Amino acid sequence: MLADVLTSAASWLGEERALLTYVVPEELEPELRAGQLVAVPYGERLVEGIVWTTSQDEWVQLEPGEELRPIHTILDIEPSLQGHQMALAQWIANYYVTPLAYVAQMMLPPGLMQRSRAVLRLADHDEQALNAALQDGSLQLRALIGLLMTEGTIDVERLKSLLGPKRAKEVLKEVRQSDLFSQDSQLDAPRAKARVKRIVRLVSCGDALQEWRTRTEERAQRNSLPVPVPVIPDHVMQPKSSGRKGRKAVVNPWAIPEAVSATATLTLGRSDKESLWAQHQLAAVDLLLHNTDPDAHWSVNALCKASGMTKAQFNQLLDEHILAIEEAELRRNPLQGRNTPTSQPLPLTPDQQHALNCIVGNEYDLRPILLHGVTGSGKTEVYLQALATLIAQGKQGIILVPEIALTTQAVLRVAARFPDRVAIIHSELSTGERYDEWRRIRSGEVDVVIGSRSALFAPLPNLGIIILDEEHEPAYKQAERRPTYHARNAALMLGNILDIPVVMGSATPAVESFYLAEQEHYRLVELPGRINASLPPVEVVDLRNELHAGNTSIISRRLQEELTRVLENRQQAILFLNRRGAASCVLCRDCGYTVMCEHCDIPLTYHSTERILLCHYCGLQSKVLQFCPQCKSSGIRYFGLGTEKIQETIQRLFPQARLLRWDRDTARNRRAHEQLLDRFANREADILIGTQMIAKGLDLPGVTLVGVVSADIALGLPDYSTTERAFTLLTQVAGRAGRGAEAGQVIIQTFNPQHFCIETASHHDYHEFYRVEIESRYRYQYPPFRRFVKFTYSHENRHRCQNEAILLYDRLQQWIERLGLTDTDIVGPAPALMERLRGKYHWQMIVRGPDLHQLLRVIEAPQWEIDIDPVSTL
Ligand SMILES: Nc1ncnc2c1ncn2[C@@H]1O[C@H](COP(=O)(O)OP(=O)(O)OP(=O)(O)O)[C@@H](O)[C@H]1O
Ligand SMILES: [Zn+2]
Structure with missing residues (x-):
């Protein structure tokens, strides 16, 4: 039997060598399967690889002098990649022109692929041969033997660093000629491991425990100490539970008071000491008895520290079989600390029922489903019931969300419907946590995996459905590293491989998706109305009229009125602005000087709370300026809008209002996002002020007003997708209002009231927006009518960028001609919109x-970033 094995080591040599053929030793044959991790010899080393295919065919073409080597070991009996994942990997590798090993590695939890070390040891030998070598061998050889006699083995790398490369080479040559040594490879332990911990368990119980307790209490009473025997209250001292950090230290009620201990311990008599020991042991047992959290465990050290016991006293308890040490595999649970009551399925509306039938019922026609439902139309409930149907058939599902930190509500709704059967994949998981989740998913302990784009690669054994929530989100595109895949395309491909439904849901589908639905590649299913509510009316306020009327505030009179209404009625409002900080730029009124980042072509942003200037791209901070560095005048002013500025303004207008600001400055991690959301949902604030982050899927019934402070910032970027993004943003933000019993109101402030994007958004009219937009895409031959590939070159030296760009341009032009590609052209090369970012220049075409x-298959541009189907051309 032969096997083709994918190794990352080989793939560096070029894609055609990514799969290497090995012989399967007879003893491995019964167990070897495609998808397994194996160790194979590669050059002098052992490397890890994935069995890609196996065949009984004994005939392979070999280069002269080449011979097939055997697979060394199977590292994990359970396949790490399943057949459908391997098929998907192959498609991604092809479409996104990326080495297969990169793609396969992306599907495995990080740290699973490992490297090996070559190790030398003394072979079985007779004394005589060894003595002979010790007499006649070179100095180095003798030293090596000496070393091996004391240390047993030595790493070849270490030998090289000890002797230097030249002498190491000589001695290794001698080693190979002699049969005194053997060399083999050891794989380093993988970095990702299940977390196993030694924990203490109380093993004695019933009468035996009672008998021990009586005996020990008696010993504890026998003392002359001025310290009363303390009693443990019920709630004290829980051990640290897994996955949670930073618990407060609890006071140890058993600790001897400072004042007593210093002098007392020196002067304690024997019976006093024994009494103390007994107290500590009793404390330890009580702590174990009082532990109510099943996910929390006492380690030996923590228990000794908490109870005051020494190791000797602890060992005594082990000897008496009161306690025992066990190895426990700890699972890190990302949902820990959130109590989510189980939710029951809701009776569906006719529209929802129809959607469900199209996904998992008799109306499913094998095509992917585009679920276009207005904001608040109950798409999430449809997803949940579709999942439930498939779970009942023994299958599992994946739900993709654009960004897990911003979609806590959606995540919690899924977790509440399928308690304990949901795995959450997000970027804040540690390597170990990822590995734990990955194994739990692979072993079928999970029905639903929810996460951002990489959750698509979860190894569910019987995947039955893939759902992309907010399918229009650009976050589904991986742009920053290869493969530059779009999770939507990958999900569609996976659905195709497995013949399972793929549901793409959105209130504002991507223009490209809606086009494909129109072309009947997707099945379009619509939820045109909200559940028990109507879409909120949208009022567009022309900011030019405000200025004419003498209102120079950033909050129009209408918005002020509405805010007053909300506050009077004790409802809630969201104010939205696509920019953080207090001012968008710092400008000198006298000479026009703008304060820019030293590394990026970006004006610095003023943050009033910390009183600093900050670059939002590279994080550079600088002090607030009093005088203009260029003309030395004191005319420095802060212009523009930001969330902080709005917060200040609102606080001035409505001193009684409780405000909450939600942007990347106030919420830096997942936990902080959750807390902000919780506070607003619990009505601890009246007005939430935020950036586009708050547009995503919030379902807060108390919110009756949404104000878009300026719609114009989203428009006006020179990119084909700018209008689509602006429309999406406005519609999604507007969709946060009036989701509860009380009617909602939306106010959009703009200097461009006639822009069709604002027009259509103000009528919640996706279809009209799409009609205009798709026409202009056709006219300019933008996607979906033609495909784009973006090439970017980055370097500290601007000339280098320009030269490389011109060289690549010429090569591309030549290939386009040679291949006879019609309708294909190149835009650029040109500096990127923000030419300098983080100290590097960027040129693109x-x-x-x-x-x-x-073209992509023939062009070689290793130094270039190549983004296939970029979601933005900026
Ligand atoms: N069949 C139903 N009966 C009663 N209430 C429902 C039903 N379906 C959904 N809801 C409720 O309606 C509200 C809106 O639903 P949901 O959040 O699922 O909408 P959505 O389409 O996902 O919205 P968005 O796209 O704006 O995020 C939720 O509070 C949900 O609990
Ligand atoms: Zn910068």
Whole structure:
């Protein structure tokens, strides 16, 4: 039997060598399967690889002098990649022109692929041969033997660093000629491991425990100490539970008071000491008895520290079989600390029922489903019931969300419907946590995996459905590293491989998706109305009229009125602005000087709370300026809008209002997002002020007003997708209002009231927006009519960028001609919109054409970032 094995080591040599053929030793044959992790010899080393295919075919073509080597070991009997994952990996590798090993590695939890070390040891030998070598061998050889006699083995790498490369080479040559040594490979332990911990358990119980307790209490009473025997209250001292950090230290009620201990312990008599020991042991047993959290465990050290016991006293308890040490595998649970009551399925509306039928019922016609439902139309409930149907058939599902930190509500709704059967994959998991979740998913302990784009690669054994919530989100595109895959495309491919439904849901589908639905590649299912509510009316306020009327505040008179109403009625409002900080730029009124970041082509932003200037791209901080560095005048002013500025303004207008600000400055991690959301949902604040982050899927019935402070910031970027993004943002933000019993109101402030994007958003009219937008995409031959590939080159030296760009441009042009590609052209090369970012210049060009894969296969541009189907051309 032969096996083709994918190793990352080989793939560096070029894609055609990514799969290497090995012989399967007879003893491994019964167990070897595709998808397994194996160790194979590669050059002098052992490396890890994945069995890609196996065959009984004994005939392979070999280079002269080449011979097939055997697979060394199977590292994990359970396949690490399943057949459908391997098929998907192959598609991604092809479409996104990325080495297969990169793609496969992306599907495995980080740290599973490992490297090996070559290790030398003394072979079985007779004394005589060894003595002979010790007499006749070179100095180094003798030293090596000496070392091996004392240390047993030595790493070849270490030998090289001890002797230097030249002498190491000589001695290794001698080693190979002699049969005194053997060399083999050891794989380093993988970095990802299940977390096993030694924990203490109370093993004695009933009469035996009672008998021990009486005996020990008696000993504890026998003392002349001025310290009363303390009693443990019920709630004290829980051990640290897994996955949670930073618990408060609790006072140890058993600790001897400072004042007593210093002098007392020196002067304690024997019976006093024994009494203390007994007290400590009693304390330890009580602590174990009082532990009510099943996920929390006492380690030996923590228990000794908490109870005051020494190791000797602890060991005594082990000897008496009161306690025992066990190895426990700890699972880190990301949902820990959230109590989510189980939720029951709701009776569906006719529209929802129809949608459900199209996904898992008799109306499913094998096509992917585009679920276009207005904001608040109950898409999430449809997802949950579709999942439940498939789970009842023994299958599992994946729900993708754009960004887990911003979609806590959706995550909790899923977790509440399928208690204990949900795995959450997010970027804040540690390597170990990822590995734990991955194994739990692989072993079938989970029905639903929810997470951002990489959750698509979860190894569910019987995947039955894939759902993409907010399918229009650009966050589904991986742009920053290879493969530059779009999770939507990958999900569609996976659905195709497995023949399972793929549901793409959105209130504002991507123009491209809606186009494909129109072309009947997708099945379009619509939820046109809200559940028990109507879409909120949207009022557009022309800011130019405000200025004419003498209102220079950033809050229009209408918005002020509405805010007053909300506050009077004790309802809630959300104010939305696509920019953080207090001012968007710092400008000198006298000479026009703008304060820019030293590393990026970006004006610095003023943050009033910390009183600093901050670059939002590289994080550079600088002090607030009093005088203009250019003309030395004191005319420095802060212009523009930001969330902080709005907060100040609102606080001035409504001193009684309780405000909450939600942006990347106030919420830096997942936990902080959750807390802000919880506080607003619990009505601890009246007005939430935030950036576009708050547009995503919030379902807060108390919110009756949404104000868009300025809709214009979203428009006006030179990118083909700008209008789509602006429309999406406005519609999604507007969709946060009036989701509860009380009617909602939306106010959009703008200097461009006639822009069709604002027009259509103000009528919640997706179809009209789409009609206008798709026409202009056709006119300019933008996606979906032609495909784009973006090439970006980055370097500290601007000339280098320019030169490389011109060279690549010429090569691309030549290939386009040689391959006879029609309708294919190149835009650029040109500096990127923000040419300098984080100290590097960026040049780019965009190749446009109906099919660029022929070109991508022949063009070699290793130093370039190549983004296939970029979601933005900026
Ligand atoms: N069949 C139903 N009966 C009663 N209430 C429902 C039903 N379906 C959904 N809801 C409720 O309606 C509200 C809106 O639903 P949901 O959040 O699922 O909408 P959505 O379409 O996902 O919205 P968005 O796209 O704005 O995030 C929720 O509070 C939900 O509990
Ligand atoms: Zn910067």
